[in-house]
Amino acid sequence: MKKKIGSIVIVGSMLSTSVFAAPVTAESVQFSLDTMWVMIAAMLVFFMHAGFAMVESGFSRAKNTLNVLMKNVLTIAIGSFLYFLVGFAIMFGNSNGFMGTSGFALNGVEDIGFFLFQAVFAATCATIISGAVAERMKLGSYVLLTIMMAGFIYPVVGHWVWGGGWISSLGFVDFAGSTVVHLTGAVGATMAVIFLGARLGKYEGTQVNAIPGHNIPIGALGVFILWFGWFGFNGGSSLAADPTLVPVVLSTTLLSASGGIISSALYTKLRFKKIDPSITLNGALGGLVGITAGTANVSLVGAMIIGLIAGVILVEGIRLLDTVLKLDDPVGAIAVHGICGIWGTIAVGLFDSANGLFYGGGASLLGVQAIGVLAVIAWVSLAAGATVWVMKSLGGIRVTREEELAGLDFAEHGSNAYEFKELLSSPTLTETATNGGDLVERLNQLGSSVQNPKARKTV
Template sequence: MKKKIGAIVLVGSILSTSTLAAPATAESVQLSLDTMWVMIAAILVFFMHAGFAMVESGFTRAKNTLNILMKNLLTISIGSILYFLVGYAIMFGRSNGFIGTSGFALNGVEDIGFFLFQAVFAATCATIISGAVAERMKLSSYLILTILMTGAIYPVVGHWVWGGGWISELGFVDFAGSTVVHLTGAVGAFITVLFLGSRVGKYDGKRVNAIPGHNIPIGALGVFILWFGWFGFNGGSSLAADPTLVPTVISTTLLSASGGVISSALYTKIRFKRIDPSITLNGALGGLVGITAGTANVSLIGAIVIGLVAGVILAEGIRLIDVVLRVDDPVGAIAVHGICGIWGTLAVGLFDSVHGVFYGGGFQMLAVQAIGVGAVITWTSLAVGATVFIMKSAGSIRVSREEELAGLDYAEHGSNAYEFKEALVSSSSSQTENTNGDLVERLNQLGASMKKQRARKSV
């Protein structure tokens, strides 16, 4: 009897709930699916920051790991709040062709999901700078630059391209951000490094010294995480759970990244007589950056070609920046996001399946893409250059030589990411002792020296 009463109550509650609930329509179901897909994509893009942290820390020295982790953690946190307060409004507010003028602090904005997706993009742009300036830039200076990037510099570029600004009116195509996100971040990194200078010991006269990263396996894991997150980065830019578009976008993303890996591996094998692991890992990222602009506009074959070309120009780009221009970029971020970002944006003008040069569309689209690239490089260079110049005029943006040698973990945070243990050496091997020594003792001595310097300054 109790079971029957319970069943009647359950059925009655279901019927009453169904009566009160609004009837589901095809439009409401589609809206729910679209929103859910964009939210999943936003989460994937957020997870990419773990990949950036691993790539940057793995490709640099152990003594700077904590500093890199803090930069990445603070970037996403500061960037999200600033984008909420001002960045979104500048990027997607009412347009006058150059800047948005409404929606500050999301006032009057109804689509919170779209804001969330764009917010994690904004932080990604700023994070690109983190790797290029690793191991010698003051944390406070980096954070000031992050504030300007996420609050103003990047949103202006985004407005020009995605917010109804003047570049978009020309017909410029950047589906997910080869220029808006990646090139903007890379140009900011390049200009900052020009002011910052190279790491101690990187260049010795005409000689270029390699400074190996301390944990390439962690860097490789970071690359795989970034690759995984990129499916949301590009796929979510559809802004809808489109059963035709999303699979195509994710497929071109996969194929271009694969092409970047293969070509960078083969190219380094031919050029250097061995497959270079760090360049090959960056080859995946180069292929991903390269396809991001045209991922919805090119064929699957076109995506493979774009990735293959990206892997080669990445390898030569790293050499150009490191050896020829002598710009010290510890993780290759400028080549990955800048050179491959330019290539990916211009490649749309070549491989677009309707208007591309290779499909009989003429050179008009390619010219528009080139104009967009030039405009973004000019704006970002001027804005970041002015920002860093002012910061450098007000005070040094770089840690002292002693702090750099000790490592930014100790200098900026008073701690280390790893527990360094004393090496067991033979007392008769004085040369080995002088070479290796007790790292902890050397760090403590440098730390004591820095404390004395600070004490003198305070007096």
């Protein structure tokens, strides 16, 4: 009897499989592979936000660490909501040349995987601003600017280039976003920094004072995380598990980043007699931003050259912004994402294997690339600049002098990232330890200090 029941179950399961399962075809297998690759890439791009958080916090002072982390966490959450509600529709909806007009809240959108991939891109653009305005911008003001960037300003640029808008019709090439993502974020950051002003003590007359970050090892970890995530950022932009294209994209990504590191290290050695660690770390990011536009369109040697040039441009760009224009950017975001983003976009017109100037394609593509760059700079400057100006006029965008001196961790969040370390090294606890107090007694003092923040000494 048991054997008969078992046979019936087996036969029934076979029949149900043959009746209800969709037939397996080459097209269905390829679709599954393509979808899986894009989803993996989306997760890699999402993980890049951990890299941004580490770079920005490591390159900032300890007293602002929590504030930097909160901005990064809020950016990905707010950006995802906004991109779902309006951003995706503006970027990929039915086009009128300027913006999309359909698909709000994903109404009528079937490819949810494509939305997911693009949503993490939108948050990446917005978070570029976080590092540039670190240590002195009100959290609420930053959130409002993020809402504008992720919900409207960035999607409009994306529509122009990737959504069938007017720039794409010219033949503009930006495979993964040197201009769409990175330059857009950098221009928004520039406008915020202009209205915000420099940190206290950064500039004294003609003197430029260095304000070093508190944890370069954490910044280095962030760079490696970003580099790892960038393989998804560029590779996933193929939108298919193409065995011919994806390996090329990943290889050009690797080589350009390596070129950025080598040239920035050597150039700082030549310029300043020592290899600058923070600039060299940013050199990797400069090389990555530089290759993002043409990662699928240039040769491996072309990628190496683009990265090498990006590293030198980065060093001089940071010096220009810091000493000449006096735009105080604690993490170098404007130079990395803006100046290297411009270079990467223009480089396509030179190194594109099919239509680049150096490959006999003439200067037409180079001209189109320049038009696209100028158009995006103009749009984002106007839209982001107006947003920051309105916020500054209505309620101010900068914390008070006292709050900036104390640090935004305590001023904005009522806590500190390194509370335990700071309290254990405070004069009261040091005196207790010197007078023979044991660990339990010191920890009891630590607990009472945490419960009574007014008892703490602000440095």
